[in-house]
Amino acid sequence: MRFSVLIFLITSCYCDVDFSERPRNFSVELLYHTQKAIGGHVVISPFGIWTLMTGLAVGATGDSFEQIRIAFILPRSLKTVVAGYKGLTNSVLKRASDGVSLTSKNFVFADDDLFLKPGFKQTVTKDFDATIKVLDFKDSNDAAAKANNFILNSGARVTNVLFSEDFEQSRMILTNVISFKGLWTSPFNASDTTVEDFYNENKEVMGKVKMMQQKGEFPLTNIVALKSFVCELTYGTDEAYSMLVILPHPGVKVEDVYKILENITIPDIIARLQQDINDYGLDEVEIKLPRFKISTNIVMNRPLNDMGVYDIFDPAYASFSRATNESIYVSSIVHKADIEVSEAGTVASAVSAAVLSNRFGATRLVADRPFLYFIIERSTATVIFAGIYSKPSLY
Template identity: 85%
Template sequence: MRFTVLILLTSSCYCDVEFSERPRNFSIELLYHTQKQTGGHVVISPFGIWTLMTGLAVGATGDSFEQIRVAFILPRSLKTVVCGSKHLTKSVLKRTSDGVSITSKNFLFADDDFLLKPAFKQTITEDFDATVKVLDFKDSNEAAAKANNFIQNSGARVTNVLTSEDFEQSRMILTNVITFKGLWTSPFNASHTTLEYFYNENKEVIGEVNMMHQKGEFPLSNIIDLKSFVCELTYGTDAAYSMLVILPHPGVKVEDVYKKFENITIPDIIARLQNDEKEYGLDEVEIKLPRFKISTNIVMNRPLNDMGVYDIFDPEYASFSRATNESIYVSAIVHKADIEVSETGTVASAVSTAYLSNRFGTTKLIADRPFLYFIIEKSTATVIFAGIYSKPSLY
């Protein structure tokens, strides 16, 4: 029997401190293991996957819980997991900002003969603010239609998330729908977008892109220890959310930058940008960034295996006895994500389904070769979306 959990996130751009460090610390590792299966051109939602795995942890016991806990840097106390997740989600996703809106909706779809333990159901409904819906999974077409209707009526900018096949071998589906919409604080002028070459890490032309262009005062640092230039492009009028564009130095590969993340964190980067701005002020910077769209559809089993999560996928060893007395396991965790970056802002969505330096006068950031990007909530330094752009296409 298979345990299905689905989490869906859509973002568009048109707790406490100790706990908030957890989802951001594993983001680089997760992106690293995922990009190995996608040829390096990828977008994922680390916060969304973290939310999914936190929900799984609430129902897991034994080694199933311990492996999730270690991989996703969760506290040992289940009470702390629940409380911390609740407060962090509120901090990251429920901020009000002119020019940015972000919402989160949770659903639990259960088969009509599937028995949830009362404590688990209470935790999901009260602490994860989930709406519980009982459906007849045997009529898989009708179940999918009703589930998708519930999701769409929640205000999510997505349609037809679940298919009839998702219900055929499942007993429970847990879905988290996140919608993020924001505009650049300083939008690009579409009339300045031009067709330009894009290069690989060996300085060879590998395609063309519609290159957006603007000049303005932006935080920009040359972080020697990261072998990269880092620029921050903010969303909304209060700049509570932003995109960090990390462009490796000429001749430096994205993979080399990954290795540097062992000693440099996202909060370190944010602090460096802030310190440089305080010490040197903001210079006028020329920014060139491709207008792009990336879609990723990947089974996360192997990346999670690489992070030490095994038992939840094994019918013999999986243990979800906090959720139910039935013998269930996760057959697959599928993550679907896409991102669009244009002159006005960023549109990103993600669906995860579990069946179950020294600054030295840099005034340009020309992203005409592979680069990394992170969309973050700044007060907690939480990575909501992350990716690599390395395969040019016209968009």
């Protein structure tokens, strides 16, 4: 009999406040497949999903491991995977930054009669800093209550993560909870926020937004090859984290920018912004950005299928023999994420030859049409949160 493993990833991002290539390289692809599955307007945590899938890879074998490895560009050696994970998470999560709070916590909830191999338990607890909690899954209501209480008491700012039905057919539940809270280095003045129109790519009014605005010295460039204007807004006093806002040129669709992002990477964009600063310095520019709040709740099975991950979801083919001798598979990977962006902040490689920059005309960025955004740790260019804003609302 094959038993299922349920995977949960909970993320939140609140406004008020050579291995490192892995999570940033697949981030755009993951965002593309996720938005395709739910129709645009979305927020996800590529870093959180990468964290969860890397932990899952530690217990997988055969094609189950190989498919995860290829999709998430992991090394073949398990020892290298673990070492790389520890090094990158230390860089991304352990940065002391005044005005920014970023936490990521991993949990493994196991049924009380499921035997987990000692090596797997040691790896997830020691190397992935995960907490293993044994519960009686047969009493699903009690198991859900205890799991939620355990997550809440760990300091995670989320409630009601798991439900009784999640435990009914499962033997093990892996959960990652990641949250980001960042204050803008240069906050917007709430008194300057005005209600304005928001348009689609055809210049048709879609609705109204509360548009934040300010003038200041911000990195802003016009990347011709990307068909977009790009601005970087930093968080905290040491500017270790930032939001990249990618606004397609008038008449250009977000989907068109996706295709180009296959060849122009996030590090390329960061390098271009820095090159402009080196060449021209920082000029005063005008920034207009909607206040917004987005929540996403999606089963990631289909996006991961589109990225080539199949076997872990199939009872006949899933192989997790590094974790247990029992036949288990992943029934679903559930991703829940929120982001809030307001006047105070956000509560949640070498430059390619194809990247051509034209600074002329990049004196203002008015995000009054669909745009992409990426919250990154700047030293590694790791994408922590990513999303698309395409459905206006008065938040």
